[in-house]
Amino acid sequence: MAKIENGRLSADTRSIRTISSSSHMDDESSIGSDSEINGFTSDRHTDKYGFIGGAQQYSEESAQDLPPEVLRQREVKWLDMLSNWDKWMAKRHNKVRLRCQKGIPPSLRGRAWLYLSGGKVKKEQNRGKFEELDSQAGDPKELDVIEKDLHRQFPFHEMFVSRGGHGLVVSHNLIDDPHLVPDSACLFLTVCSVLCQCVLRLSPCRQQDLFRVLKAYTLYRPDEGYCQAQAPIAAVLLMHMPAEDAFWGLVQICEKYLPGYYSAGLEAIQLDGEILYALMRRVSPLAYRHLEKHKIEPILYMTEWFMCAFSRTLPWASVLRVWDMFLCDGVKIIFRVGMVLLKCMLGTREKLKACQGQYETMELLRTIEPRYMQEGFLVREVLEVPVSARDIEREHHVQLKRWRKNRGDLHCKSPPRMHGARAIMASEPPSRQDLRQNPTIIVESQLPPPPPTPQLKKEEKKSKEEKSKEKKGKKKGSMKKTTPAVKDIPNPYALPVDPQPPLTPSPLSQPPLTQPLLSQPPLTQPLLSQPPLTQPLLSQPPLTQPLLSQPPLTQPPLSQPPLTQPPLSQPPLTQPPLSQPPLTQPPLSQPPLTQPPLSQPPLTQPPLSQPPLTQPPLSQPPLTQPPLSQPPLTHPPVSLPPVPLPFLTKPPPTNPPLSQPPLTVPLSQPLLRYSPVQHPLINDTPLPNTPIDCSLPDQPALNDQPALNDQPALNDQPALNDQPALNDQPALNGQSVLKESPLQQSTQSLSSTEDTYL
Amino acid sequence: MAYAYLFKYIIIGDTGVGKSCLLLQFTDKRFQPVHDLTIGVEFGARMITIDGKQIKLQIWDTAGQESFRSITRSYYRGAAGALLVYDITRRDTFNHLTTWLEDARQHSNSNMVIMLIGNKSDLESRREVKKEEGEAFAREHGLIFMETSAKTASNVEEAFINTAKEIYEKIQEGVFDINNEANGIKIGPQHAATNSTLSGSQGGQQAGGGCC
Numbered sequence: 028m029a030k031i032e033n034g035r036l037s038a039d040t041r042s043i044r045t046i047s048s049s050s051h052m053d054d055e056s057s058i059g060s061d062s063e064i065n066g067f068t069s070d071r072h073t074d075k076y077g078f079i080g081g082a083q084q085y086s087e088e089s090a091q092d093l094p095p096e097v098l099r100q101r102e103v104k105w106l107d108m109l110s111n112w113d114k115w116m117a118k119r120h121n122k123v124r125l126r127c128q129k130g131i132p133p134s135l136r137g138r139a140w141l142y143l144s145g146g147k148v149k150k151e152q153n154r155g156k157f158e159e160l161d162s163q164a165g166d167p168k169e170l171d172v173i174e175k176d177l178h179r180q181f182p183f184h185e186m187f188v189s190r191g192g193h194g195l196v197v198s199h200n201l202i203d204d205p206h207l208v209p210d211s212a213c214l215f216l217t218v219c220s221v222l223c224q225c226v227l228r229l230s231p232c233r234q235q236d237l238f239r240v241l242k243a244y245t246l247y248r249p250d251e252g253y254c255q256a257q258a259p260i261a262a263v264l265l266m267h268m269p270a271e272d273a274f275w276g277l278v279q280i281c282e283k284y285l286p287g288y289y290s291a292g293l294e295a296i297q298l299d300g301e302i303l304y305a306l307m308r309r310v311s312p313l314a315y316r317h318l319e320k321h322k323i324e325p326i327l328y329m330t331e332w333f334m335c336a337f338s339r340t341l342p343w344a345s346v347l348r349v350w351d352m353f354l355c356d357g358v359k360i361i362f363r364v365g366m367v368l369l370k371c372m373l374g375t376r377e378k379l380k381a382c383q384g385q386y387e388t389m390e391l392l393r394t395i396e397p398r399y400m401q402e403g404f405l406v407r408e409v410l411e412v413p414v415s416a417r418d419i420e421r422e423h424h425v426q427l428k429r430w431r432k433n434r435g436d437l438h439c440k441s442p443p444r445m446h447g448a449r450a451i452m453a454s455e456p457p458s459r460q461d462l463r464q465n466p467t468i469i470v471e472s473q474l475p476p477p478p479p480t481p482q483l484k485k486e487e488k489k490s491k492e493e494k495s496k497e498k499k500g501k502k503k504g505s506m507k508k509t510t511p512a513v514k515d516i517p518n519p520y521a522l523p524v525d526p527q528p529p530l531t532p533s534p535l536s537q538p539p540l541t542q543p544l545l546s547q548p549p550l551t552q553p554l555l556s557q558p559p560l561t562q563p564l565l566s567q568p569p570l571t572q573p574l575l576s577q578p579p580l581t582q583p584p585l586s587q588p589p590l591t592q593p594p595l596s597q598p599p600l601t602q603p604p605l606s607q608p609p610l611t612q613p614p615l616s617q618p619p620l621t622q623p624p625l626s627q628p629p630l631t632q633p634p635l636s637q638p639p640l641t642q643p644p645l646s647q648p649p650l651t652q653p654p655l656s657q658p659p660l661t662h663p664p665v666s667l668p669p670v671p672l673p674f675l676t677k678p679p680p681t682n683p684p685l686s687q688p689p690l691t692v693p694l695s696q697p698l699l700r701y702s703p704v705q706h707p708l709i710n711d712t713p714l715p716n717t718p719i720d721c722s723l724p725d726q727p728a729l730n731d732q733p734a735l736n737d738q739p740a741l742n743d744q745p746a747l748n749d750q751p752a753l754n755d756q757p758a759l760n761g762q763s764v765l766k767e768s769p770l771q772q773s774t775q776s777l778s779s780t781e782d783t784y785l
Numbered sequence: 786m787a788y789a790y791l792f793k794y795i796i797i798g799d800t801g802v803g804k805s806c807l808l809l810q811f812t813d814k815r816f817q818p819v820h821d822l823t824i825g826v827e828f829g830a831r832m833i834t835i836d837g838k839q840i841k842l843q844i845w846d847t848a849g850q851e852s853f854r855s856i857t858r859s860y861y862r863g864a865a866g867a868l869l870v871y872d873i874t875r876r877d878t879f880n881h882l883t884t885w886l887e888d889a890r891q892h893s894n895s896n897m898v899i900m901l902i903g904n905k906s907d908l909e910s911r912r913e914v915k916k917e918e919g920e921a922f923a924r925e926h927g928l929i930f931m932e933t934s935a936k937t938a939s940n941v942e943e944a945f946i947n948t949a950k951e952i953y954e955k956i957q958e959g960v961f962d963i964n965n966e967a968n969g970i971k972i973g974p975q976h977a978a979t980n981s982t983l984s985g986s987q988g989g990q991q992a993g994g995g996c997c
Contacts, residue, residue, distance in 0.1 A: 172850065175801045179822035255800065255850045256824045292855050326856045330825030339821060384971075385863075386793070386828075386843050393828055 076343040077185045077266065083343045091344065091402050093130075102132045105139060112142050112462045113452075120449050127355035128410060130348050137267030142462070143354040145283065145451040146275035151461040157271040160243035169245045169253045176255055177234045180262040186233035187262060236270040237262055243274050244281070254289035256334035257281065263338045263350065280336075283451050284357055287441030288334055294430075294437050296334055299358075300325030301426040303333075303365050306414055310366045314373035321385045328392045332365050340395070344402040352409065357446035359419055363412040364405065368392070371399040371408075416446035788973035789838040790963075792952055793845065794945070795860055795893075797885055798870035799878040800849035803904040806935035807870065808846045811945050816936045823848045826860055833946055835953050841973065842949060854888065861892040865961070865969030866900065866948045871919075873903045873932065874911040879918065886926060894968055896960055900929045900948045907934040 073079050093101075108115045108123060115123050131139045141147045150157070181187045240261045245253045260280055264273035281288070287295025304325045307315040318325075331339060336353060338346050341364075353360040372391055373379060382388045398404065423444075430437065445451045796804045805823050810816055812829040827846040832839055845864070847857045861867075867889050871878040882901070889899060903919045916932055923930030929947060933940040955961050956970065963970045 172800060176822050179820065182819040182821065252852075254852045255822055255848065258822065259824070289852070291852055293852060294855075297856065324859055326859050327826065330856060334824055339824070386791075386830075389828060390830075 073185055079183045105135045116452050124355050127351045131351045140354050141272050143448040144276050144279040146279045148457040148461045150275040157274050160246045161239055163246050165242045173241045173253055176258050180258045233265055236265050239270050240274045251290050257289050259335040259338050283445040286444055287439055290439040292438050295441055298426055300329050302422045305422050311370040311374045314369050317373050317379050323385050323388055341400045345400050345405050348402055348406050355448050359416045363409045366412050367408040788841040791841045791971040792865045793843050793863055793969040794866045795845045795864040796868045797847055799881050802870045802872040802878050803935045804846050804870050810935045810938050810941045858892045863967050863969045864893055865952050866898045868900050868902050870902045870904050872905050873914045874905050874908050876913040879914045898948055898951045902944055903932040906932040907937045
């Protein structure tokens with residue numbers, strides 16, 4: 028009796044184990060016994076967020092799917108915002124907030140989060156810091172704990188499934204995902220977003236990145252060290268951005284959004300628990316009394332919620348939406364989510380009857396009904412909770428007093444909490460340079476335009492490959508190339524590329540790739556082990572090349588004018604491809620193929636030389652690709668070069684640009700230009716068409732500016748600069764009121780509530 | 786489901802010693818090496834039978850990292866039993882037992898039954914803490930002791946059930962005031978306050994358990 032077989036199925040219905048993933052993974056329970064952690068991943072379905080086997084509560088019901096047109100419009104808007112971030116934050120912050128509330132397009136989420144959190148600025152102002160920390164040894168004790176935790180962070184997410192593991196399985200799933208099948212002009216966007224995800228997902232060894240980020244943080248803040256609750260935060264960031272970006276995002280969350288949460292003693296989280304509890308009295312007196320009656324301390328139910336920013340509690344679609352709002356508006360979003368859940372679960376007498384007792388209540392709060400966590404429902408409810416940042420600061424003050432009275436002074440003096448992106452930006456004003464979108468690729472010397480013939484050959488090969496449908500990942504790569512015009516997203520992630528000697532063969536594109544590769548040694552190995560992958564990789568180089576082609580695009584201000592000229596330039600990018608035979612029918616495969624080939628020609632040569640050398644690099648390319656893929660997207664122009672040939676007239680112009688100096692110009696500029704270009708296309712229709720954003724356009728004009736002007740003057744500075752406790756609140760109120768008022772006018776219910784309470 | 790008594794347990798010990806795995810093995814009879822790190826507290830529950838009585842064990846599984854220590858203290862309240870776990874392959878987890886014990890004694894009621902558990906007994910080749918050392922520590926501090934393996938399930942049932950027996954005996958002896966919920970014991974609807982003798986039979990087989 029003492030020894031019970033591992034895998035024996037339990038019929039014990041008493042178990043209420045609610046570890047986030049386990050309750051959804053019953054069918055896998057026996058798998059884990061002796062097999063390696065990653066032993067079961069290959070044949071498990073991965074959802075569109077990268078979770079395997081339905082972990083993190085994915086279901087069709089839990090997430091909303093947006094029409095591709097809407098998504099694309101949003102992407103264009105976000106690209107514009109990101110290109111002029113300081114202006115948007117200064118003058119149209121309300122709109123930024125509304126767009127965050129609507130959800131950041133998946134393809135741009137990582138970049139947007141980095142901008143919202145101020146991680147972007149921090150990173151720019153501390154160039155080389157992460158590398159420096161990354162190269163240091165770290166405290167062995169901390170590292171030991173971090174090491175032990177690596178496989179315990181979202182263990183059912185493909186990126187973290189196993190250390191050094193590969194994520195190629197994902198790409199298959201992505202391609203198979205019906206949501207990703209382009210059926211319209213959204214092809215590019217769709218592909219782009221897929222590529223963005225692919226790039227990060229393809230990078231093996233995200234556990235290794237997790238280690239690097241966490242370790243770097245312990246070196247960055249040795250006084251704080253490593254707290255286990257930081258790991259899920261870092262992991263969520265890593266799902267959307269490369270390690271360095273994730274590190275700065277983590278820094279911002281730990282220092283600005285949730286200061287003190289991860290410090291010894293966990294005083295800040297306990298204090299916030301008291302604040303949450305106190306605020307519940309107003310939001311749901313019934314729930315409040317129940318918690319009071321059964322002596323259910325907040326620390327019992329809210330620790331994980333708050334410390335992990337709900338990343339381990341909610342269905343993934345909801346996690347992302349909550350984080351969109353959280354990074355824009357700060358901790359009040361976390362409070363509100365907590366209050367919504369408490370209110371929903373404990374807010375009616377009927378429900379309370381069923382949970383008489385502390386444990387029963389705790390059980391209930393550990394198994395929240397899915398309908399309350401559903402993305403649409405939750406976001407709506409969160410926006411209606413009448414709790415503002417000011418309320419939280421006020422209550423913070425009250426609870427702090429109480430704490431001091433009962434327990435003495437806080438041991439950890441945390442910096443003041445920043446309530447959102449705007450406050451953070453005001454506290455650490457960025458220069459334009461800081462906000463500049465980094466060029467994914469710096470073209471210092473371009474190879475002469477590649478001979479067309481090789482490209483053609485490659486194209487043919489690609490087409491064959493596509494037909495064979497052997498490697499989807501590669502195909503995606505090709506898709507990416509075509510899509511670049513649409514999406515600039517990937518670029519943000521792309522690390523600034525330093526031309527590497529080896530790169531010369533495949534000049535521009537590879538360098539960026541190589542770096543990522545270097546950082547992720549484990550990844551490369553896996554790649555090597557997977558012969559099939561390497562081939563794709565080979566094919567990918569062409570993708571990277573697109574980048575090469577892009578630079579020309581960007582540079583050629585000359586070429587752009589034509590592009591900008593509204594119809595002409597755009598059509599070529601988006602429509603033209605579509606209209607072309609290849610695009611329409613087999614849109615996916617052909618477009619990519621055709622364009623890539625074009626861009627590739629130059630690439631092809633390099634690849635050839637590289638193959639031997641690069642293989643490691645080859646494997647890496649996938650990783651770097653993210654950047655690569657993104658640039659292409661943004662640079663639609665890139666695709667153009669190839670396009671031009673088909674198109675007739677334009678091609679010639681593009682080539683010349685390549686040779687021209689403009690190449691040296693950072694991609695960022697090109698990006699900017701592109702975005703405008705895209706806008707014309709999209710904007711024309713979008714604004715009127717998209718009901719979603721419609722409210723925004725109206726308001727901005729009058730309300731936003733006034734609000735902005737008012738705030739900046741007096742309130743903003745005091746609030747930010749002043750000590751958190753008292754001063755901030757008044758300041759906050761003033762600001763919030765001003766800002767929101769415009770929103771309310773917008774007429775949307777959400778905005779209206781937001782106004783009053785923000 | 787009706788029960789005669791409800792006992793609240795708490796599982797404590799350093800991070801990575803296998804607390805969550807012990808709980809899962811006990812409640813679900815499975816070993817899952819891949820699981821989320823525990824942040825804050827997790828829960829599990831199971832029915833067992835002792836002396837013919839249905840007893841519901843309500844188990845609180847805590848985060849082990851040092852920085853969570855301050856909040857773990859709030860979980861002690863109202864616990865009737867505690868499983869103090871160390872990893873026999875990591876001596877430092879054994880060395881920290883004293884501080885864990887101090888915490889437990891300080892923040893719980895004095896009658897709380899504490900079971901010392903040396904986990905991962907399947908990893909004999911990597912053992913760093915001898916069984917005798919665990920036994921000596923337990924003797925010295927008045928604890929019950931067992932070595933277990935959450936992976937093979939060895940002694941896992943016994944660890945939880947023997948703790949329950951000990952608590953049950955204390956109830957019979959009148960040591961626990963079962964009317965005070967702060968002691969971690971709750972009388973259930975099914976309670977028939979008559980039986981007094983413990984059946985020494987393996988309390989093991991659980992209600993509803995699909996075990997054999």
